[in-house]
Amino acid sequence: MRTFGVEEELLIVDPETGMPLALADVMLPGLVPPTQDAGRVVAAQAPVHEDAGFSFELKLEQIETQTLPCLDYPRLLQQVRQSRVRADRAARAHGGRVAALATSPRGSATHTTPTQRYVTMQERFGLTVRNQLTCGFHVHTFVESPEEGVAAMDRIRDKLAVLIALSANSPYWNGAETGFESYRTQAWNRWPGSGPTMIFGSLPVYRRVVTRLVESGVLMDEGMIYFDARLCRHHPTVEVRVADVCLRAEDAALIAVLVRALVESACREWYDGVEPAPVPTLLLRMAAWQASNCGLRGQLLDFGTFTPAPAADVVHAFVDYLAPVLAEQGELELAREGITRVLAEGTGSQLQRRPHRQGGLIAVVDRAVHETLRGADADAGDPGDEAPTLGRVREA
Template identity: 45%
Template sequence: MRTVGVEEELLLVDPETGEPRALSAAVLARAARYEVAEEEPVFQKELHNQMVEFATHPQSEMGELGADIVRIRAEAAQHAREAGCAVAALATSPLAVRPSVSIGQRYRWMADQYRIATREQIVCGCHVHVSVASDEEGVAVIDRLRPWLSVLTALSANSPFWQGRETGYSSYRSRVWLRWPSAGPTELFGSAERYHRRVADMLATGTILDEKMVYFDARLSARWPTVEVRVADVCLHAHTAVLVATLARALVETAARDWEAGKEPADHSVSLLRLADWRAARSGLTGDLVDPLTMRNAPAETVVRSLLEYVEDALTDSGDLERARESCAGLLLNGNGSQMQREVFERTGSLREVVTTCVRQTQT
C-alpha cells in the first residue's frame, strides 16, 4: 500500500488579540529541545516568521496518519505557549499583519526577486506526499490527477478573510499562491524525461532559484520518491486533513492503475484547469464547481460524489471507502473551515473571535 505523509503550515498568533506574531524562531528553539539528533526535525521554519511548518512520518494507515497530525499539532501548541503565542490552522490571517521574512540567503533572494509578492505570502497550505515507484509512474500520475485537484481545494477551503477583510472567496490562499511565477496547474508532460526537461528549462530562465521553487499543483518531490499534491489549504480540523490525504492517495493509486492499463489522461487545457481552480477557490462547498468529468458547472455535492466514484476501487482496496464517504458527507452538511470562520464572524462580528475560535479548533 502506498505511504502518505503530510506537511502542514500553521499560523502563529497572539492568544488574546488573534494578531499574527513573528515568533517562529522562539517556537523552533523550544521544539529543538525535544528533537532526536539522528532523526529528521519535525518542525521547520517557513518563509515568514509568523509561520511554522511540520511534517508527519510516512504512514500506510490513515488512522495512524490522523493520530500523527493530532499529536504534532498538540506539540506545536505546547511549544507556542512556551514562546508566548498560539498556533492556528488558518490558511490566511483574518486580521491585518505586517510580514516579517525569515532570515536566510534563500529567503533574502526571494524577497529581492519577487518583492511585494514575497511579503504577501503569509499563507498556510497542506501538502500531501504519496509514494510512487519511479519518476515515470509519478509523471504519469501527475498527468492524470490534473482535473481532480480543484475538488481538493474546495474540500479544504479555509481562508475567507485577508488583512481584516472578507474576500468573497472560500480559499483566498490559493489566489495569493498563484502570484508565484511557477505556481498552478500544468500541461500534460507525457514522460519523466519531458517533466525534467521542463523543470530544467524553468531553472535556466533564472526566474526561480532551484527545483524546490517549482510550485506545480502536483509535482515530483525533489527529495523523496513521492508525488506531492500542493493545492489544499491547511485544514482547520485534523480529520479534514486526513480526508484530503486519503483522497490524494486514492487519486494517485487510481491514476497509476489507469496508466498501467494504457488509459490516456484527459487532455484538458491549462486554461480550463485554471477556471476550475478559480471556481473551487471562490465557491468552496457552497456553490457550483467545475465537474472534472464534463468540465461544466455542477453542484459541489455532485462533484464530490463524482470524485468518490472515480476513486472508489482504490478506496475500497485500502479500507478507506466508508470513512471517506462519511467525512465528505460531514463536510457537505456541516461546512469546511471557511464556512466555520464565516459563521463565527456572522455570530460575533469579531475577527479576533474568529482567530481565537480557530486556535481551539486546531486541536480537534
C-alpha cells in the same frame, strides 16, 4: 497500499488579539543568519522529532510540521494531532498559539525568515514575498519511480480542483472579507512557478520543462517549482500541493486518504494504458478559480465535462471515481462518511464565518485555535506549559 504523509503550515497567533506573531525563530533552533553559510541551512533538512518534523517556512509567523510516512488514516490523524499539540506547546511558552488557518484573518506586517535564500527571494519578488503569509497542506504519496510519478501527475491534474473546494479555509485576508472560500489559492498563484501544468507524457519531458523554467532566470532554483503536483526532490513521492491547511485535523487526514487513492488510481490507469484526459491547462485554471471562489457553497466545474455542476454532486462523483481503490484499501466507508460530514458541517471557511458574525475577526481566530487542537488530547497527552525545541531549518 502506498505510504503517505503530509506537511501542514500553521499560523502562529496572539491569543488575545488574533494577530500573527513572529515566533518561529524562538520556537525552532538552528536558524542561520543570512551573513553565515547558507549551505548549512540547506543541509539541515532531516526532521529530528521522533514522531514528526518541524521546520521554518517563508515567514516567522508560521511553522511547518511534517508527519512520518504511514499506511492508514488513524495513524496519520494521530500524527497530525500530535504535531499540532507540540507546535502549540512551543508557541504558548512564548505567548502565542497555533491556528490551522490558511490566511490570517487579521492584518499586520510580516517578517521574512532570515535565511539567505528567503532574503534573496524578498529582494527578487518584492511585494509578493512581503504579503505572502499563507498556510498550505501538502500530501506526499509514495511512487515506485519518477516515471510512475510523472504518469500519476498527468492523470490527476484534471481532478485537483475538487481538493481546493474540500479544503477551503481562507475567507479572510488581512482584515478583509475576500468573497472567496480559499483566498490562499489566489494569493499563492501569484508565484511564477505555481498552478496547474501541462501533460508531460514522460519523465524526460518533465525534467526538461523544469530545467527550462529554472534556466529562464525567473525562478531562483528548482525549489520554486510550485506546481499543483510535483515530484518531490528529497523523497520518492508525488507531492500534491493545492489544498489549504485544514482547520480540523480529521479533514486533513481525509484529504490525504483521497489524494493517496487518487495517485493509486492514476498509476493503475497508466499501467492499463489509459491516456490522460486532454484537458487544456486554461480550463484547469478556471476549475481552480471556481473552487477557490465557491468552495462547497455553490457550483464547481465537473472534472469530466468542465461545465458547472452542484458542488456536492462533483464531490460525490470524485469519491465514486476513487471507489474501487478506496474499497480495496478498506477506506471507502470512511471517505463517504467524511465527505458527508464536511458537506453537512461545512469547510474550514464556512466554520470561520460563523464566529465572525457574532464576535468579529478576533472570535474567528479564537475559534480556530480551539478547532485546530480539537480531539488532540487522546493522541498527544497534556500539552503542558514548557516549550521544547521542535526541529531544524528545512527550506521549501
